[in-house]
Amino acid sequence: MSAEAKRNAAPLGLPIALDAMGGDYGVEPNVAGAVAAARAGVSVLLVGREPQIHAELAKHPGSSSLPLRVIDTSDVIGMEEHARDVRSRREASINVCTQLVREDRAAAVVSMGHSGAAMASALLTLGRLPGVDRPAMLTHLPAKTGFVTLLDVGANADVKAAYLAQWALLATVYLRVVEDLEEPAVGLLSIGEEDHKGSQLVLDAHALLRAMDGQGIRFYGNVEGRDIFQGTTDIVVTDGFTGNVVLKLAEGEAKVLLGWVKEALGSSLKSKAGGLLARGALKGLAERLNPSAYGASLLLGVKGLVLIGHGSSDEHAVKNSLLRAARAHESDLIERLKVALEQFGDSPASGQSE
Template sequence: MIRISLDVMGGDFGPEVVIPGAAKALERHPDVTFLLFGQQERCDTILDRFPKLKERSVFHHCDVSVGMDEKPSQALRRGRYVSSMWRSIEAVKSGEADVVVSAGNTGALMAMAKFCLRTMATIERPAIAAIWPTLSGESIVLDVGAGIGADSQQLLDFAVMGGAMARALFDIEKPLVGLLNVGVEEIKGQEDVKEAGRLIREAGLDSIDYYGFVEGDDLGKGTVDVVVTEGFTGNIALKTAEGTAKQIAEYLRAAMTRTWMAKLGYLLAKGAFDRLREKMDPRKVNGGVFLGLNGVVIKSHGGTDAEGFAAAIDVGHDMVRNGLTQKIENDLKKYHARHPSPAGPEAA
C-alpha cells in the first residue's frame, strides 16, 4: 500500500483538478490511499462526485492556501505549519504518507520542503529532476530550477542522484550520465562543468556510467539516460523545448487547415496525428521530482488538468515503489565512503 499526500489547493485550479486527478490515479493504482489537505467547503462537493476516492482518503481541513505568485519567503511566513502545502509535506515527514504531490508554486514548495524535510546529510542543494521524452524513450534532466548555479561538487551530487532516479524509473543497472555543455571538446565550457567532469571521472562511481559532455541537441536524441546541469540552464532548456514543441504543433495545425486537400489528408491520417499528439502531450511527462530531500516530493505543472495531475501521482507512485530515497542514500553513502571530504561528510 502506498500512501499519497496531496496539496489539494495547489495549482491554477486547485481542487477542481487535483481531486479528479487523484480519482484517475486511483483507478490505475487501486493499492493507493490519500491524505488530502485543503479547504473543506471548497472540496466537499467535488469530492462527493468521486465516492471511491472519498472512501480511500482522509481529509484534513487547512485554512491557509499558498498563492501561485507568492514569494517563497512570504509563503513560509504565512503558510508554515498551517497551509495545505506545508501540511501535505509534513505528512511525509511524520511518516503518515510516503510521498507528497503538489501543483503549487515551485519556489514555495521547494522552500517548505527544504524547511520541513531537510536536505540529506551530504547534500548542499536539492535539485528538481524532469522526465524528458526523447527519440529513444525518456531521459532524466536535472536541475531544472531548484537553484541557480552549481559548483562541481554539487554537479557530482546531481549526477549521483539523477543516476539513482534513473535506476528507480527505468530499471537500468548503470545509467549513462552526461554533463550538459556547449561543446564536446574537453577545452570548451564553464569551469565548474569542466571540473565536475574531472571529479566524476576520478570518482569512479559504481552506480553510474559517465558518458562525458553532451550538448543541447542531445536532449531530444536521448544520447544519455541522465543529463546534469545547473538550474538556470536546465530551466531554460526545458522551457525552450516545451516552447519549440508548441510552436511546431501550431505550424502543423495551421498547415493542416489551410486547404481542403490538407484537411482531407488530415482526416485520413487522423490516427497518426492522434498518436503524434499523444507522443507530444506534455501531460504525459508531468511531474518534477525533488531530489536530495529526506522524503519524496513531486511537483506537478500548475496549469495542468486532471490527466496531467494523475500523471504526476503516477511518478510519485513509481518513485516510492522503487525506493528512490533509499537508492539515493545508498549511492551517496557509497560515494562518500570512498571519498571522505576533508571535514567529513557531516560538515557538508
Template sequence: METLPIALDAMGSDFGPGVLVAGALEAAQLGIPVLLVGDQAQIQAELAKHPSNSKIQIHHTSDAISMNDHASDVRRRPEASINVCTRLVKEGKAGAAVSMGHSGATMASALFTLGRIKGIDRPAIMAYIPSQKGFCALLDVGANADVKAQYLQQWAVLASAYYQAVHNRSRPSVGLLSIGEEEHKGNALVLEAHPLLKATPEIHFYGNVEGKDIFKGTTDIIVTDGFTGNVVLKTAEGEAKVLMGWIKEALTSTFVAKIGALLAKPALKKITQRVDPSEYGASVLLGVQGLVFIGHGSADVKAVKNAVRVAHEAYQKDVLGKLRTLSNTSAN
C-alpha cells in the same frame, strides 16, 4: 505492510482545487490511495461533482501558499497545505508529497521540514524531456541558478540512483551539458565538473553533451545548472506546442489536407502523447529526506493523475532508501 497514501496539495494550482480533485479521483481509480490536503469544505464540494466509489481521504487545513506569495513564507505558516503535505511525509503518514503549485515554496517546505540527504549540499529538480529514445532526464531545471561543480557531481549520483530504481536500468549514462563534446570545452563550471564526474565510480559518465543530444537521447541523464536547465525545459515545452500548432494548421489548410489528417490521426495522437508534458506528471525533487514531486501550476487533470502515479511508483520501489544508500556511499 500498509500502503501509505500520496499527499496531494489540493490548494496548489492555478485553477483551484477542481482540477486537483478530479486528477486525484482518476489516480484513485488506478488503486492509488490519495490524501487530499487543504480546505475540507472546498474539497468536499469538488468531490460532490464527481460521483465515485474511490476512497479519497481529506486532511483539513485552512491555509495555503498562493503563487503570489514568497517562497520564504512557508517558514512562518506551518499549517499551509504544502507544509502539511511534507510534514505528513516526515511523520510516516504519507509515502510522498505532490504539489502542482508554487515550486519555490514546495522546495522550501521540503528543505525546512524534511532536510537534506547526508552528503547533498543542494537539492535539484529533475524533469523528463522527450527524446528519440524515449526520454532524457534533465537536472537541475530550476532549483539552483548558481551552482558549484560538486553539486553537479552529487546530482549525477542521485539521478543515477533514481533512474535505476524507477526504470530498472543498470548504470544509466550521464552527460554533462556543454557547448561542445570535447573535454576542454565549456565554461568554468563545466571545466571543473568534468573531471569530478569522470572520477565518480557511482555513475556511468559519458562525457560532455550538447543541446541536440537531449533530443537525440545520447545519454539517459544530463546534468547542468538550474538556470540553464530551466531555459532548456521551457524552450522544449514551448517549441513542442508551436510545432504541434503548425502541424494542425497545415493539416486543416485544405480539403485534401483534412482527408490526410483523418488518415494520419492515430499516428499524430501518438506524437502528441510523446511531447505532452502532462504524460510525465511532475518532476521529482532529489536530495531531500522524503519523496517530493513538483508539477506545473497550469496542470490539467491528466497531469495531476500522472503526478500522483509517478509519486506512488517511486514510493512503492523504495526510491528514497536507494537514494540514501547511494549518496551516503558516495559521501564516504
C-alpha cells in the same frame, strides 16, 4: 493541523499527500486526478479546504468508497505570493503535506502549486539528505529513445561543480530504482563534445564526473543541446538555470511546431483532406509531447519524496504524479539514495563544497 485532521490521516497507512489547493485551476484537476489514482490503487490524502474538496469529490460517483481522505486546512500559498511565506504559515496546505511526510504519515508529497514554496517547505520541514549540498529538480523530456532525464530544471540558478556531481549520482540511483535502468549513462550538458569545451563550471564538473566514472555512475562525457532529443544519454545533468531554459524551450517549441504542422496541413484543400485523414496519428504525437504524460518533477536530495508539477497541470498530470510517487515509495527510493550517498562519501565530489 487540527486533532480531527490527525485522526483522519492515521488509519490510511502510507498514502500520498496531495496539495489539493495547488495549481492554476484549484481543486478541480487535483480531485479528479486523485480519484483516478485511487481507482488505480493508490491511497491519497487530499490536503486543503475540506468543504471545497468534498464538493468536488461529490461530482465523482463512487469516490466515497475509494482510499481517499481529506485533511482540512484553510491556508494556501497562492501562486503570486512569496516562497518565504512557508516559514510563517505552518498551516498552509504545502506545509501540512511536508509535515505528514516528516511524521511518516504520508509516503510522498505531490503539489502543482507554487513551486518555490513547495521547495522551500520541503527543505525546511524535511531537510537535505546527508552528502547533498543542494536538492535539484529532476524531470523527463520526450526523446527518440523514449525519454531523457534532465536535472536540475530550476531549483538552483547558481551552482558549484560538486552539485552537478552529486546530482549525477542521485539521478543514476533514481533511474536504477524507479525505472529499472541498470547502468544509465550520464551526459554533462556543454557546448561541444570535446572534454575541454564549456564554461569553467562545466570543465570543473567534467573532471569530477570523470573521476566518478565506474564508481557509482557511468559517465558518457559532454553532450550538446542537440543530444537531448536524440536521447544520446539517459541522464543530462546541468545547472538549474540552463536546465530550466531547456525545459521551457523544449515545451514551447513543441507547442509552436505542432501548431505549424496543423497549419501546414490545413493550408490547402488538398492538404486539408490529408490532414483530416492524419488527424488520429498526430493526436498520438501531441500526447507524447504533452508534459502531463510525465507528471511532475521530482525534488531530488531532500529527506522525503516530493513531486512538484506545472501550475497548469491537468488531472492526468496529477494522476501520473501520484502513481509515480507511489512507485518511488514502493521502490524505497529515499533509503537507496542514502546508501549510495554513504558509499560516495569518500569521493572528491562528495558534499564538501560549502
